[in-house]
Amino acid sequence: DAKTTQPTSMDCAEGRAANLPCNHSTISGNEYVYWYRQIHSQGPQYIIHGLKNNETNEMASLIITEDRKSSTLILPHATLRDTAVYYCIVGNTGFQKLVFGTGTRLLVSP
Amino acid sequence: DTGVSQDPRHKITKRGQNVTFRCDPISEHNRLYWYRQTLGQGPEFLTYFQNEAQLEKSRLLSDRFSAERPKGSFSTLEIQRTEQGDSAMYLCASSLDRDWMNNEQFFGPGTRLTVL
Numbered sequence: 001d002a003k004t005t006q007p008t009s010m011d012c013a014e015g016r017a018a019n020l021p022c023n024h025s026t027i028s029g030n031e032y033v034y035w036y037r038q039i040h041s042q043g044p045q046y047i048i049h050g051l052k053n054n055e056t057n058e059m060a061s062l063i064i065t066e067d068r069k070s071s072t073l074i075l076p077h078a079t080l081r082d083t084a085v086y087y088c089i090v091g092n093t094g095f096q097k098l099v100f101g102t103g104t105r106l107l108v109s110p
Numbered sequence: 111d112t113g114v115s116q117d118p119r120h121k122i123t124k125r126g127q128n129v130t131f132r133c134d135p136i137s138e139h140n141r142l143y144w145y146r147q148t149l150g151q152g153p154e155f156l157t158y159f160q161n162e163a164q165l166e167k168s169r170l171l172s173d174r175f176s177a178e179r180p181k182g183s184f185s186t187l188e189i190q191r192t193e194q195g196d197s198a199m200y201l202c203a204s205s206l207d208r209d210w211m212n213n214e215q216f217f218g219p220g221t222r223l224t225v226l
Contacts (some may be wrong), residue, residue, distance in 0.1 A: 041219075043114070043201050043219055044203075044217050097143065098153070098155065
């Protein structure tokens with residue numbers, strides 16, 4: 001599985017956009033980028049995924065660079081409830097196991 | 111609540127005892143996964159079922175660990191002769207295989223195991 005690199009922690013002010021980067025320089029052509037988050041004392045929660053085009057849903061936007069070696073998850077208006085560990089994962093469509101790294105701990109403050 | 115449920119939520123046991131955890135997936139989901147998470151780390155894959163068939167097991171799943179999904183619905187994870195290193199959060203997830211492009215896994219709240 002391709003590896004990902006994320007900053008250990010980030011801070012964001014409530015109401016501002018949170019931009020969480022992820023490097024996946026060894027990603028192969030048929031591998032997707034997935035983002036999950038884990039709020040304290042809960043199981044992980046799917047956020048969004050993409051292959052090469054930018055994606056947006058009700059939770060977030062995903063921006064993937066043209067060379068696909070990195071991506072950014074954007075939470076457009078972060079709230080206190082967005083405080084969580086965010087995991088960037090790469091894998092083939094239909095892959096069976098999620099390979100989590102240590103993720104980015106995002107702290108949203110008032 | 112129609113999400114993934116796990117029972118118990120917390121388990122404290124003494125070293126050497128056997129423990130069993132249960133996971134009830136979302137009702138129409140035919141894929142079920144077990145993960146383990148230790149403090150400060152991301153979840154680690156343990157095993158995966160498609161219906162009642164166990165299709166993949168991690169090397170982390172030693173001989174003391176066994177998982178079953180007898181009727182393709184709920185699953186159990188048993189740990190025999192527990193060791194202190196087994197202390198962790200055990201997470202269960204489920205998904206629907208027709209969502210193969212999405213590969214969204216729905217996680218339960220986990221069972222926190224403490225081995226004394």
